[in-house]
Amino acid sequence: MNYKFWQKKTDAPKKKKTKAREWVDAIVFAVVAATIIRVFFIEAYTIPSGSMERSLLIGDFLFVSKVNYGARIPMTPIAFPFAHHTMPLTTSTKAYWDGVQWKYHRLPGLSDIKRNDVVVFNFPEGDTVAVENQADSYYNMVRNSSREMVRSQYTIIDRPVDKRENYIKRCIGIAGDVISVKDGVVSVNGKIEPLKNTGMMPYRIEFKTLDINMSVIEDLGLKTGEMQQYGPNTYLTNASPEIVEKLKALDFVKSVTLSPNPLTERETGIFPHDPKRVWNLDNLGPIKIPAKGWTVQIDSNNMPIYYRAIRTYEGNKVEKKGNDWYINDKLATSYTFKMNYYWMMGDNRHNSADSRYWGFVPEDHIVGKALFIWMSFDSDASFLHKIRWSRLFSGIH
Structure with a gap:
């Protein structure tokens, strides 16, 4: 008879987990670990539009660091894992519950945002009604965008900040800077800020002959199908400074000249939507970017x-x-002001919805810094050339 029945037997065999329980534990651990990595360290993104060409191309897959600027504590903490604002395989079912909202806080980062950093941020906007009313003007401004896409991008104001669409642009100005644009050329604090060599601006190309070898033009990286013809041998197209230099070297090209929008009248939809300011896409400012404490x-x-x-x-x-x-x-x-703000612009200057349309980006909207491209797919290429091998694991500058 066991007179010490109240003592736990140390040699009792442990109950073995079932296979189902082992799978559940493994899945829960993986989800928790991946969520922590995604929220506080690094996250994958894809490029859906051409607003950053040729720095970033449609089909590029990026890793974005949350550590560089400091990870933002989730403002909407109750959400479905790995979903942003809608549930997978749906278009309108929310993937979060906004009944609990936390104030903006950010962990210490490795550095502050610097000029020319490529930054991912949540889309900044004001009133739903105001944006709906402006959607038609935005549609006219943002090239290669459908009306439905513009409305879906801009009518997102009822979502919490951290559940709005993710945008990626280049930080042109930081808090306290004075920004201006003249004839398409950006100046920061009175000093001209040259467009990155991969950035795109509209250029007028005049050929010496009507017999144009378009295959040579395409080999330089231009899309001939998107070129606008202004005469028998004159075209308008977006090109980078690098491509322009190669165009000028062709023996059948007469001239290549920058062709920004002239400032003849106020352009609807340009920030700050003030009828007294006669500004347009390529001519605006000066504007001082708010800084915390200013x-x-x-x-x-x-x-x-x-x-x-x-x-x-x-x-x-x-x-x-x-x-x-x-x-x-x-x-x-x-x-x-209580926060720092930033001025973001796309490298493809005439195909980018950016701060020229909706103004400043607050610090609480900042998601992280784009680090490198880990995969790149060209949907227009043939099967054997779908992967852009030269872009794999290339840094973002």
């Missing part, structure tokens, strides 16, 4: 530029009564 004077000239940042991004109640502005029901003659 105080701006509130007047009729500044408010069109900073209204959305003060109200939407920094969460203040902003009203105009007569000629006076009220912030949180108090008469305001100045405002001190």
Whole structure:
């Protein structure tokens, strides 16, 4: 008889897990580990549009670092694993529950955002109604985009910040910089910022003859099907500085000249959507980018530029009564910003919805820094050439 029945037997055989339990434990561990890596360290993204050509191409698959700028603590913590804002195989079923929302916090990073960094961020916008009303003008501005795509991209304001669409652009200006664009050339703090050698701008090409060898043009990287003809031997197309130099060397090319949009009248849809500012895609500014701790004077000239940042991004109640502005029901003659902001532009300057249309990107929208391309597919190529081997594991600059 065992008189010490209350003591646990140390030699009792352990209960063996079933195969099903082992699989469940393994899957749960993998999901948790992958989620931690995705949220705090590194995440994969794909390039869906040509707004960053030729720096990044449609079909490029990237790794984006969350560590460089500091990982952003999830603002919408309850969400389906590995889904962004909609459930897999659906178009409208939410993959998150916004009943719990956390304030913006970011872990310490390796560095601050620098000019010319290629950055992934959540799409910044203001009011759903305002964006719906502007969707038609955006449709006219953003080349090679369908009306349905523009509306789906811009009408996302009811989503939490971290569940909005992911965009990737080049950071042209950081907090405190003064940005201006003249004839398509960007200046930062009064100094011209040359377009990256892979960036694209519109150029007018005049040929010496009507007998044009288009295969040679395509070999340089231009898409002849997208070239706009302006005469028997004159075409308009987007090209990089590198391609332009090669074009000029061809014996049947007479001239290649930059062809930005002339500033003849105000272009609808250009930030800050102020009818008093006669700005367009290639001519705007100067605009000072808000910095944390910077105080701006509130007047009729500044408010069109900073209204959305003060109200939407920094969460203040902003009203105009007569000629006076009220912030949180108090008469305001100045405002001190709580966050840093950035100015983002696509390298393919005439095929990019960027800060020229929707203004500043707040720091709480920043996702991470694009590091390198791990895979690249060309959907237009033949079967044996689908993979762009030369782009695999290449850095992003």
